Amino acid sequence: MTSKMQVSAFLIAALMTTGVATGVSAQSNGMRDDRRAEMFQRLDADNNGSVSAEEFAAGADRFARADANGDGLLTAAELSALGQDRAEQRAARMIERLDSNGDGALSKAEIDARRDPARMFERLDANDDGVVSEEEFADARIGHRGKRPGNR
Template sequence: MKTKVLMAAVLSGLVLVAGAAQADGPRDRPDFATLDLNGDGALSLDEMQAQGEARFAAADANGDGALSAQELIAAAGQRAEDRAAKMIERLDANEDGVLQMDEMPRQGGDRAERMFERVDADGDGVLSQDEFETAQERRGGRGGHGGKGGRDRG
């Protein structure tokens, strides 16, 4: 029984740390040196759990040991601001502090063009209502979600 409780605690701690590390995406994961709090060149479970606890404490604005919806939204908003700033820094080719359409990465690359060409049956460069409806029928009314239709993620 003690072994099961210990394993559950270890797994819970690892899940907490993994979730916290992934929350900001791969670019914002803490490096080894950051996690190695005592600088001994090794990571203990306590050090890994401390990272998750530090993220929780940073989000807990009022220090009550619980995260309200407002605190979670504020933490997410800060991460969004940080990501937006990094995105602008990375993609802003003309360095004007904003992103124009030509600086944005093309989503799907040439895939959208190939799909359009397949649907444009008569090759006239535009889609008629018939071509559009035929394409929808071929897709089986799947929408744009691989057969899953629109999903409510809220």
Template sequence: MKNTVFTGLIAATAIAVAGGAVYARGGHHGAPIDFETLDSNSDGQITKEEMQARGAARMASADTDGDGFLTKEELEAAGAERARAFASRMIERLDANADGKLSAEEMQKPDRAERAERRFDRVDTDGNGTISEAEFDAARANMKGHRKERAPAE
């Protein structure tokens, strides 16, 4: 049972981290975004205006009816497209035997398992090998605090 829970935690952590990475990269339909894309005038610097233009372009791309607003349906469609692109990249990257499917072994590369174990240990602040509800809540609050720190000031 303990091994099953740990394996589930590893998989959930990998998915959450990977999903967060895709969101953080902010690419069009989940595609990674690079410095050159954001530096639209190729001057070697990214300005606030270039970042705002990128945001406006993403808004326009998701606003399929062009009315200047995003509906729930438009947001869901944009999210579904990003999820499809992410899933394709994940299979492409991890499918070692090229069968179009990911096995538990392919998902649990050694470095991922080590990172997941370190994350677990960070949350398990009393070091007893389990995560209490209080430890879980503290980790979630800490994560929310980090997101707020990284969010751009308006």
């Protein structure tokens, strides 16, 4: 197997593995709207229902948010904490979306119930020829980030 084929196989395996979160996320405009609403609430510091230029600039300052002790320097611990916070938020959103029995945890059955490999493959196979080319795979990843027009 060539290294190009190995990379392609790895990427497909990664997509299938992470497809649960990304597929559900890409399919759910409601969840995007919820995240936008959360972001708006964080930016609206004075809770007046609008975001001023000052509030926007303060909210957009990732450095300041990461600099927990306010010393103007980012340590490995501060960066790690920022990443951990994001991971915890993503995990909580995923559980909220997929936890059908409300127990606060995800079973394999709950995850599998929301994942449809055939549908994921159909979305990847942009030209409907029954195979996914490297270009289609790359385009699908770009589309997940919202940059590909006409997502199927």
